[in-house]
Amino acid sequence: MTRAVRVRVPAKVNLALRVGGTDPQGFHELGTVFQAVSLGDEVLAEAAPAGQFRLAFHGEGAAFLPVDDTNLAMRAAKLLAERFQVAGAGVALTIRKRIPVAGGMAGGSADAAAVLVACNALWDVGAMRDELQPLAAELGSDVPFLLVGGTAIGTGRGVDLTSVMTSGTYHWTFALSHAGLSTPAVFKEFDRTTEPQSTEIPSRLLEGLRAGDAAVVGANLTNDLEAAAIALQPGLEHTLKLGLEAGALGAIVSGSGPTCAFLAGSDAHSIELAEALAVFSGVRAVRRAFGPVAGAQVLP
Ligand SMILES: C[C@@](CO)(OP(=O)(O)O)[C@H](O)COP(=O)(O)OP(=O)(O)OC[C@H]1O[C@@H](n2ccc(N)nc2=O)[C@H](O)[C@@H]1O
Numbered sequence: 001m002t003r004a005v006r007v008r009v010p011a012k013v014n015l016a017l018r019v020g021g022t023d024p025q026g027f028h029e030l031g032t033v034f035q036a037v038s039l040g041d042e043v044l045a046e047a048a049p050a051g052q053f054r055l056a057f058h059g060e061g062a063a064f065l066p067v068d069d070t071n072l073a074m075r076a077a078k079l080l081a082e083r084f085q086v087a088g089a090g091v092a093l094t095i096r097k098r099i100p101v102a103g104g105m106a107g108g109s110a111d112a113a114a115v116l117v118a119c120n121a122l123w124d125v126g127a128m129r130d131e132l133q134p135l136a137a138e139l140g141s142d143v144p145f146l147l148v149g150g151t152a153i154g155t156g157r158g159v160d161l162t163s164v165m166t167s168g169t170y171h172w173t174f175a176l177s178h179a180g181l182s183t184p185a186v187f188k189e190f191d192r193t194t195e196p197q198s199t200e201i202p203s204r205l206l207e208g209l210r211a212g213d214a215a216v217v218g219a220n221l222t223n224d225l226e227a228a229a230i231a232l233q234p235g236l237e238h239t240l241k242l243g244l245e246a247g248a249l250g251a252i253v254s255g256s257g258p259t260c261a262f263l264a265g266s267d268a269h270s271i272e273l274a275e276a277l278a279v280f281s282g283v284r285a286v287r288r289a290f291g292p293v294a295g296a297q298v299l300p
């Protein structure tokens with residue numbers, strides 16, 4: 001049996017997030033374009049005696065995270081053990097967090113995806129990626145994409161994925177907020193203030209991605225949840241404006257927020273954006289990353 005497995009997993013940014021009506025369970029129909037970016041978490045899964053499931057966090061926001069069965073990472077390990085009837089399953093998970101917690105970058109979902117991949121290897125389950133996808137979808141709407149990575153369109157709840165053809169590398173600067181936002185609260189605010197939208201993805205965005213034209217991509221970033229996120233954290237409007245004034249090709253709230261994502265024309269340009277944003281008191285920290293990158297991967 002393998003003694004330890006280390007997995008790296010990316011965060012995501014939604015280049016488009018169109019929000020339609022709700023299904024009978026209250027989930028919104030989405031039309032989204034995910035991109036996996038190089039800001040990521042790392043999961044170490046170590047062998048543990050049968051029936052022992054332990055979880056610890058280090059790094060960004062670690063102190064605020066539950067380590068019991070309410071944590072998606074713990075649920076992912078137990079779900080895999082149960083569905084694949086892994087005899088003697090047990091694991092000690094240590095997660096180094098860099099993805100901002102409750103930031104709209106799918107940190108919890110990323111950890112869950114990474115745990116599926118890590119425990120699959122640790123326990124020699126031998127499941128293929130597409131066999132892990134239904135478990136991922138059960139855990140949360142963002143989890144299946146973090147298994148796949150790259151750039152992909154998500155429809156339905158966000159779990160039906162089609163990969164998107166892209167050229168080149170996209171340079172991102174992220175402005176982190178002092179407080180998080182709850183995804184259900186943002187959807188609720190959207191429902192209170194907005195009619196369901198068409199879930200169509202802007203064709204110019206897809207053309208820009210195919211051509212590797214960052215200016216076109218930047219100009220066509222769109223997020224139907226942005227107004228709701230700003231209503232709950234009004235300072236975000238100023239953050240977005242600052243980035244645009246500093247020359248960002250596009251500025252958007254990432255997913256349900258509150259992290260703001262700025263597309264830069266180059267690596268050097270992303271450093272300039274980070275410097276311009278870091279001085280604003282409404283910004284807790286800045287991070288730079290590039291995309292697209294692969295989904296959850298076992299490290300050698
Ligand atoms: C908004 C998005 C955009 O990618 O990401 P985040 O900003 O949270 O990272 C996702 O749709 C979030 O995905 P995730 O955080 O995995 O959501 P889930 O755990 O499945 O659901 C949490 C809650 O979000 C709302 N929800 C989620 C997905 C969806 N299609 N419709 C919804 O209304 C529901 O209120 C649900 O109870």
Ligand SMILES: Nc1ncnc2c1ncn2[C@@H]1O[C@H](COP(=O)(O)OP(=O)(O)O)[C@@H](O)[C@H]1O
Pocket residue numbers: 064065066070071072073100101102103104105106107108109111112181183255256257
């Ligand atoms: N492994 C985890 N990493 C981050 N957040 C987690 C994790 N497990 C549970 N959570 C909880 O999930 C909620 C959403 O966090 P997160 O996934 O980081 O943000 P978002 O859904 O905005 O992308 C937070 O309230 C957090 O406490």
